Amino acid sequence: MSLRSRFACSFAAVGAVVAVLVGMLSYRAASDRITAETDRTLRSATVALVRDQDRALALSEAVTQGPDLYPGPDLPGPGDEAERQVIVQALAPDGTPTHLGGPAVELPVTARARGLAASGSTGESYTAEVTAAGGAHRELTTALGGGRGALQVAVEVDETHYVLGGMAREIAGAGLAVSLAAAGAGWLLARRITRRLVRLAAVAEEVSVAGPAAAPAGLVGGRDEVGRLAASFGRMLDRLAAAREAQERLVQDAAHELRTPLTSLRTNANVLRRVTELSPAARDRLLDDVEGETRELGRLVDELTELALARNRDEPEEPVDLAELARRAARRAYRRTGRLVYVDADDTVVHGRPQSLERALGNLLENAAKFAPDDREPVEVRVRRGEITVRDRGPGIDTPDVSRIFDRFHRTDTARSLPGSGLGLAIVRDVAESHGGTVFAGPRDGGGAEVGFRVSGSRVLRQGRGSVASHRAVEGCGWG
Known part of the structure; x- marks a missing residue:
């Protein structure tokens, strides 16, 4: 995977994580708020029943709550009220239910509800979500104490679930959109960030094939890390080019200087083929000349070696x-x-x-x-x-x-x-x-x-x- 693709994937991953976290927190906050509002309604209805049962039952025939509900395809339209009627049910100490008011829905009686009705202290309660008459209901069971049983109030929450489900879908869509937008932005930013690196890599590949002389002048600009890297790379190429030029010049100069003693030695070697024809004095001069040329050649080789290693000596x-x-x-x-x-x-x-x-x-x-x-x-x-x-x-x-x-x-x-x-x-x-x-x-x-x-x-x-x-x-x- 290229560096540009990694940048894009990284931006997309960060965007997706942020969108998921924000969506989960938003969904949790909305769900908790709606549930708390529903529980408040149930507690208010319970308190009203305890204080004035007849009046409370009359009011329970139409307890409305509209601000938290969104109209769906089968729900009231804008401007109408979405009504949720409170279901009231009394439990005898033996757990026998008696419908007191609201829609004719029989609420389920759990073992915990029977325990509250039989021996619960006054005001002891618990809240649970139950299924009754094919719909989901939020139910509050409160013990009356003194062997009087318990009181159950409930309200249908299918519409709440519908609202929360719609919110979850919207959050998921928004998270997907944010992830795609982050990926796109990451790709654009990565392309801008890595553009100079891509150019630098292309130059390095070209130099590896054609040599330092193939490097263009002024690779990339900027004062950031990429700019400094390019400047250092440019200086390195300049030094490589200078070293190569110096090496070539040294080889050419060495070849030129070595030619003279080698020519002299070759000439003397040809003369040595006729050594028997030379006088003793001529032979001595010839041998002295060969010895001198050999000595100069050895000194030249030593100095060439010293010069070649002068900068790189370990x-x-x-x-x-x-x-x-x-x-x-x-x-x-x-x-x-x-x-x-x-x-x-x-x-x-x-x-x-x-x-x-x-x-x-x-x-x-x-x-x-x-x-x-x-x-x-x-x-x-x-x-x-x-x-x-x-x-x-x-x-x-x-x-x-x-x-x-x-x-x-x-x-x-x-x-x-x-x-x-x-x-x-x-x-x-x-x-x-x-x-x-x-x-x-x-x-x-x-x-x-x-x-x-x-x-x-x-x-x-x-x-x-x-x-x-x-x-x-x-x-x-x-x-x-």
Whole structure:
């Protein structure tokens, strides 16, 4: 069953329940009121009989009651009186009935009525509905006490039953009409409510077949739950489309970059077929070239893997002391490159993934060590309030390259002759963005470059209070 049908059925069920409850309460109230009015008439007639029997019997020949009765096909029409005559019957102490007045109808004498007539106290009574002369009657039996028997008065209630039956039919019809109206209103409201959900479901089905690019712009509007759901779904589709585009771009760039070392290896493999014809020096150069290309190919594959998993790495987040992280990265950079690294860090602690952050800083340090012309010139790391900056004294960055150095596989003119794949800074950017931050680059005063990244301010758990450490990596001695 569709959601729209469920809404319609729910509205119909609620309407039916409300109509039934209201109808039952209305019918019960009307029935109780009519019965109470009939009982009041019987009690009044009984009191009148006890006080003045002759006069009461004369009046009982035509006791009228019209306001509560509705004219039927065989009843008096509008403006006429619907007469109900009171039947009066006396019971002797032994239960023998004697008709006193009203229509000549013999009322049935029950065991309870005989008990009241024989031993009931004065005024003790009970009311019951009995059948006499083929019609329903409302009967009141009252004990006279003192061995005088009992007095029974009754009035025919067939017309009352007819009225109540008509009311029940009208209530049932009204309840059915209310249920149908509620179902119709529920269907219209459900159609209006679910219209945007139906459209959203259709878009989801189309996207599942044709991909995120098939999603139309502006799915549905509104500020309610459906509107928020549509907005979230739209953002999810945008992210899926961006991820797919980035994936395709990465595959294309990777294929382009892998083509060069593979071509070189293929060429060297062809040359190796004639290895016996080469001189020892040529063989050594060839093997060195194969080894270098293989090493570069392995490094490229590693960086491609790192880049592909940078955003989706299943690494738990935890508080990270950026000063300690900078020291570890500096030690590793010194062991790999032999370049001194100065660390100037405050006591900032951020919430993030420590391995990813350390990898990003390591890439910056290796990049700076690669471009610095003098091995004796140290690289500087500065940590301030969630921002990490690496400074070197290399050739610097040309203005046209500043906005592109973090792109995948982009290499400046000065870097083309150096080893590397152009993925290191792209990994830095992805790590920064996965922590809600940004990257930056620019020239350094006095020559060189400043390259770094910052994390989102919401991830900073403790703000730094200025420089608390200035360290230098020294081979064999750790920190000085």
